[in-house]
Amino acid sequence: MSENEDAVPPAARAEVADAVRTALAKHGYARLTTAKIAAESEKSEAGLYYYYDTKDEMIGAFLDVAADRYASEFEAAAAGDPEARLRAVCDSLFVDREDEDASGVNVAVMELLSHAPYNETLRDPLETLERNALDRIADIVADGVDQGTFREVDPEGVAALLLAAGNGSTGFYLALGLDDAGAALHDQVDAYVDWLVAADSA
C-alpha cells in the first residue's frame, strides 16, 4: 500500500482492484505491466500512480478488496444453514475451468503465492486473503458441529483441507487442463461434504 492506504478513496481502490483482476486473469503476474492494468481501467497509467507507488501495491489493492469481499459475503450468510453455506463455499473454491475469468484469476493468485516468500508487498495481503478464507470456512464447520448437523470434526482441519484442495486444483486442473482429474476431484469433494453432514450415521 502507499504511504497511507486509507488515503485512497474507496471508489478509486475498487476501480484499480477491478482492473488488476481483469489484467491478471488475462496475462498472469510475470507479464503484467501497469500499462496492461490501465488498459482495463478508465484511468491512465499516471492516474493509477496517483494512488499507488508500484504495480505490486496495485495488486495488493486487488487482494485486499478480494479479502474484504470474501469476509462480507460470509457475514451476509452467517445466519444460514451450515450445510448450504459450506456447499456455497465449495462452489466458489472449486472453480470450473469453463469459467475462464475465474480460472485466470486463480492461476494468477497461485503465481502471486509463489512470490510471497520473496515479496513482502504481496505477502501481507495474500496472508489476509488466505487467513480470511480459512477462518470463514472454519466458522461454518464449527456452526454445523455445534448444531449437531455435522460430524465431530476439527473445524480448522476441515477448513485447511478444503482450502488446500481448492487452491491445489488450480495447478493440474485449471492451469494444465486435466479435466478428468478436475471432474473426479469435484465429485470427491461433494462426497466428502456428504460424509461430513451425515451426522446421524456418525
Next chain:
Amino acid sequence: MSENEDAVPPAARAEVADAVRTALAKHGYARLTTAKIAAESEKSEAGLYYYYDTKDEMIGAFLDVAADRYASEFEAAAAGDPEARLRAVCDSLFVDREDEDASGVNVAVMELLSHAPYNETLRDPLETLERNALDRIADIVADGVDQGTFREVDPEGVAALLLAAGNGSTGFYLALGLDDAGAALHDQVDAYVDWLVAADSA
C-alpha cells in the same frame, strides 16, 4: 527438450536436473538464470547450453527426472501393503515447512504451474509430472479397494483430492508460513486416511 532429448546422456541430464532443482529451491522461477543454474553445477553456462537450448528446457529436464523418479519409486513399492504405501505417498505430498529444500522446490513447482497456460515448454513435462502422481496414487487406492482393506471409494477421486490438497498446502503453508493451518491440514489428512482404511466399519 532440445531437438532430440534422447541425445542428452543420462548422467548429464541428471546433473542438470539436480542443479535446476537446487537453484529453483533457492531462487524460484522468476529470478532463475542459467548463471544461477551453473552455480549449482560442475558445468559452466556454456556446458549447460551444450545440451539444452534454453533455460526452460533445462527446467523441463528437472521435471522429467522428477516424474521418472516418482514413477520408479512407486513401482519399487508396488508389491507393498496399500495402507503403508498410501501413508508414504502422503508423507511426500505434504511437505514439512522445516524441510527448506523441499519447501523451496514445491513453491517453485507451484510457480511453474502458474506459467503452464502460457508456456508450452514447461506445460508438457508438468503434465507428465502431475499425471504420474495422480495415476500412482490411484493405483494404490485401487489396490486397497480390491483387497478389501480400503472403503469402496473412487480411486481417481481420492488421488485427485490428495494431490490437490498436497499441492494446495504449498500456498498458505509453505509460501506464507501459516503453520497452524499447515498442522491442522496434516492432522486432517491423517484422519482422512484413517477413515479410508477403516474398511471394516464401512
